[in-house]
Amino acid sequence: TQLLEQSPQFLSIQEGENLTVYCNSSSVFSSLQWYRQEPGEGPVLLVTVVTGGEVKKLKRLTFQFGDARKDSSLHITAAQTGDTGLYLCAGEVQSNYQLIWGAGTKLIIKP
Amino acid sequence: GAGVSQSPSNKVTEKGKDVELRCDPISGHTALYWYRQSLGQGLEFLIYFQGNSAPDKSGLPSDRFSAERTGGSVSTLTIQRTQQEDSAVYLCASTLAGASSYNEQFFGPGTRLTVL
Numbered sequence: 769t770q771l772l773e774q775s776p777q778f779l780s781i782q783e784g785e786n787l788t789v790y791c792n793s794s795s796v797f798s799s800l801q802w803y804r805q806e807p808g809e810g811p812v813l814l815v816t817v818v819t820g821g822e823v824k825k826l827k828r829l830t831f832q833f834g835d836a837r838k839d840s841s842l843h844i845t846a847a848q849t850g851d852t853g854l855y856l857c858a859g860e861v862q863s864n865y866q867l868i869w870g871a872g873t874k875l876i877i878k879p
Numbered sequence: 880g881a882g883v884s885q886s887p888s889n890k891v892t893e894k895g896k897d898v899e900l901r902c903d904p905i906s907g908h909t910a911l912y913w914y915r916q917s918l919g920q921g922l923e924f925l926i927y928f929q930g931n932s933a934p935d936k937s938g939l940p941s942d943r944f945s946a947e948r949t950g951g952s953v954s955t956l957t958i959q960r961t962q963q964e965d966s967a968v969y970l971c972a973s974t975l976a977g978a979s980s981y982n983e984q985f986f987g988p989g990t991r992l993t994v995l
Contacts (some may be wrong), residue, residue: 801983803949810986811922851956856921865881865929866908867984871921 771795772859774870781847781876789842789855790872797859800840801867802831805854847877880954883903883987885971891993892961899954900990912984913946913956914970921971928954961994968992 772793778832781787791800797820803811817833817840824831828844829853844851854874858867893899904911913925924938926947939945942969943961948954958965968991972984 787952809988810972811984813983816983821906852917858922864933866924869921869924872919875921 772868772870776873780876782844787844791857791870792839796837798862799860801858802842803856811856849877849879852877883973883985885987885990894961895961900969902954902971908973908975910974911954912972913989916968924994963994965992
């Protein structure tokens, strides 16, 4: 069974602080996606990382794919209240249309 | 509309009743997924449709669950004899092509099902 472990499950911090969310697996992924989901809505793709060691930046969000393509991290700098939401990682296994989903990190940024 | 739409947005039903959930994917998207999400949790894969191929039903939790996709577009997920453990948000997603999820999955807003 392929698993994608996401941590922490819950994080509540003050506006302006930094944070990192992790996704780890024993499986190798051909790509890994990060989504953000707000209450009452479906997940929305933030980024896809493909190459081992790849780093992508989206404003204050930095995404990294591990060298072995088994893990990924999302780092948020100077968190804002608008960053509040459920962050999900999802890994793609080569030649398989199914994504392996993490359980999500519920992030709350307090003003 | 430009996005994936789902209806109803909320459904409250009594245990034992049947429910039907609808998904309208983005026009031109050949692949469609149904997921189930318990409160604040990750996504549980239910079923996958790709073009005219036989659907992958491997994620359906029991034979009370079924789904169809008519004309390669609209999909309905039917739950018969609903149980309280079926209560969850049911999400639908479509992609341009099913061979690789390099193609972003576009999600609808979901249907929140509550079984009393």
